[in-house]
Amino acid sequence: MSNLDHFDAGILGAGAIGLAVASKLARHPRFQNASAVILERHRTFGEETSSRNSEVIHAGIYYPRNSLKARLCVEGRQQLYDWCRRHDIPHRQTGKLIIAGEGQEHELEIIRKRALDNGVADLSLLSSPELLALEPELKASAALYSPSSGIIDSHAYMQSLLFSTENHGAIFSPLTEVKRLTRQDGRYLVETLCQGESYRFTCDMLVNCAGIAAQSVAELVDGFPAAAIPAQQLVKGSYFTLQGKSPFTHLVYPVPEPGLKGLGIHVTLDMAGQTRFGPDTESVETINYQLDPAKETNFRGAIARYFPGIADRTLLPGYSGIRPKLAVDSGVADFLIQAGGPLGFPQLIQLFGIESPGLTASLAIADEVIKQLDC
Ligand SMILES: Cc1cc2nc3c(=O)[nH]c(=O)nc-3n(C[C@H](O)[C@H](O)[C@H](O)COP(=O)(O)OP(=O)(O)OC[C@H]3O[C@@H](n4cnc5c(N)ncnc54)[C@H](O)[C@@H]3O)c2cc1C
Numbered sequence: 001m002s003n004l005d006h007f008d009a010g011i012l013g014a015g016a017i018g019l020a021v022a023s024k025l026a027r028h029p030r031f032q033n034a035s036a037v038i039l040e041r042h043r044t045f046g047e048e049t050s051s052r053n054s055e056v057i058h059a060g061i062y063y064p065r066n067s068l069k070a071r072l073c074v075e076g077r078q079q080l081y082d083w084c085r086r087h088d089i090p091h092r093q094t095g096k097l098i099i100a101g102e103g104q105e106h107e108l109e110i111i112r113k114r115a116l117d118n119g120v121a122d123l124s125l126l127s128s129p130e131l132l133a134l135e136p137e138l139k140a141s142a143a144l145y146s147p148s149s150g151i152i153d154s155h156a157y158m159q160s161l162l163f164s165t166e167n168h169g170a171i172f173s174p175l176t177e178v179k180r181l182t183r184q185d186g187r188y189l190v191e192t193l194c195q196g197e198s199y200r201f202t203c204d205m206l207v208n209c210a211g212i213a214a215q216s217v218a219e220l221v222d223g224f225p226a227a228a229i230p231a232q233q234l235v236k237g238s239y240f241t242l243q244g245k246s247p248f249t250h251l252v253y254p255v256p257e258p259g260l261k262g263l264g265i266h267v268t269l270d271m272a273g274q275t276r277f278g279p280d281t282e283s284v285e286t287i288n289y290q291l292d293p294a295k296e297t298n299f300r301g302a303i304a305r306y307f308p309g310i311a312d313r314t315l316l317p318g319y320s321g322i323r324p325k326l327a328v329d330s331g332v333a334d335f336l337i338q339a340g341g342p343l344g345f346p347q348l349i350q351l352f353g354i355e356s357p358g359l360t361a362s363l364a365i366a367d368e369v370i371k372q373l374d375c
Contacts, residue, residue: 007035007171009373010190010203012178012217014040015050016154016359017351018209019161020366026168028370036170037201038162039192041177046158049211050359052289052321054239054268054279056251057081057091057150058357061098061115061123062263068335069357070118072368076361077148080157083363087160089153090271096149096251097131099140099306107255108144115146122147137247137309149251153271154359181206182222183345205373208350212287212324218350221340228343230336230352231327237279238291239318240299246275247309254306265302276318277303284322291317326353337365339372347373 008031011022022038025031042048057080060073084091100108112123126134126143134145162172173194180191187202210217218229252267268276277299296315303310326333333353340348349369358365 004189005201006187007037007201007203009034009036009205009207010188010201011036011038011207011209013209013211013213014038014042014045014158014162014172014174015048015209015211016046016158016161016362017050017211017354017365018207019045019158019165020362021207021209021369022165022170023161024363024366024370025373026165026170030370031373036165037203038165038170038172039176039178039190040172040174043174045162045172045174046155049321049324050154050158052319053154053356053359054276055152055154055270055359056096056268057093057152058360059096059115059122059146059148060118060120060357060360061111061146062256063118063357064332064334065114065117067332068337068368069332069361072335072361072364073357074119075367076357076364079363080152080360081150083160084152084157087164089156089160091150091152092271093148093150094250094269096146096253097126097135097138098144098146098253098255099131099138100142100255101139101305102141104255105142108142111255112144120146120148135248135250135252137307138252139306139308151251151269151271152359157359178210178217178220180222181217181220188348205347206349207369207373208348209354211354212322214324214350214352214354218352221345221348224340224345225343228338232353233325233327234284234287235323235325236282236284236320237323238282238295238320239276239278240296240315241318242275242277243314243316246273247307248275252306254302265299267307277315278318279321287322289320289322291320293317323355324353325355335361335365337368337372349373 011018063070131143176192176194182189254264336352338350
C-alpha cells in the first residue's frame, strides 16, 4: 500500500451533508493540517436528494422530543441562517403558516406544544381573520405562524460549502464512484472508479454521506456486519408548480394527517418566486425520478381544501425526490449517525436515514460527525 496516495479523511458523497462535513472538517482547529478528499460519482455536487427537495429552512416543529431530528434541526437552522448571511447565499425568512380546517383547530395546540418541547418557542396562534389578512386566498379556520421558517437556494449553499472546503486545501473528486472499502494495516483502502479508470488510495478517517445509497456503500465495506446496516424504505415525493404569479407570500402547510409519511401536500416558494405544491408520499422499490402527470387530479383535490382558487389555475409537472427513510416498525424514524468503532471499524462514520430536515440540519449534522472523529 505504500505507493498509494494517502489522505487523512475521505468523505463519500457530495450532497449537502458530505459538503457540510468536509467544510467543517477543513476549518476545524483539531484537523488543521489534515488532508481530505470528497468523492462523488456524478460530474458535480448535489445532483441527488440535495437538489430534489423543497429548499425549506425548517424551524424544528414536528419532530419527536429529544430526537436527533429535533435537536439538529434547531441547531442547524440557526447555523444555516448565519452561514447564509456571512456567505451571501440567497435565502428568505418567509415564515410559515400551519393551517387547520374546520374541526382541526385542537391539532394546532398539540403542534405548538411539540414545538415548545423542541425549543421552538416563537409560534403564535392566528384566528381566521388574522390569517386572511396575511393570506387572503387561503381557506382555513385557524393557523399557527412560525416566523423562523424560510427558504434557501440550496445550490448556492452547496457551492459555498465546496468553495470553503477547497479554500482550506481539500480536494473534490467528481466522477469518482466508490467500489470497495477495506480495513488494512490500521487504515482504509478505498477503491474507486475515477473517470472510468481504477483509482485506489488510503485514508485514516472515512465518512459515508452517500444519502440514499448509504446502505449500498456500507455493504462495500469488507467485513462490515450486515446486521448493523439499517433497512431503508424509499418514499418518493412529487411536486407540481403553479403557473403564473404566486397567490402566497408564506409557506403554507396543512395540519399533517395521522400516519402520513410526509407533511401533506403543502405550498413552498422558491427564491425565484415560483410556487410549488408537494411533495406527496409514494412508497417505491426502485429509484426513478420520473414524475407521473396523472397525479395532478390528487394534487388538485388536496390543494382545493385550503386554496379554492386552484380551480382557475394551471398546474405544471415539476420534479420529484426520494426520501431515504429508515424502516421502523412504529413511530418516526430518526437520523442515524453511526460510529464504526464499536463494530471494529474505527474512524468510520456512516450516516443513514438523512431525510428531511437534513438540508436545514446539515451544519449541525456535520458537528456531530466531527465530534466522533479523531485526528
Ligand atoms: C422530497 C424531499 C423534500 C425535502 N425537503 C426538505 C426541506 O425542505 N428542507 C430540509 O431541510 N430537508 C429536506 N429534505 C431532506 C434533504 O434534501 C436531505 O436530507 C439532504 O439533501 C440529504 O443530503 P445528502 O448529502 O445526505 O444526500 P444526497 O444529496 O443524495 O448526496 C449523496 C451523494 O452521494 C453520492 N454517492 C452515492 N453513492 C456513491 C458512491 N458509491 N460513490 C461516490 N458517490 C456516491 C451521490 O451521488 C450523492 O451526490 C427533503 C428530501 C426530500 C426527498
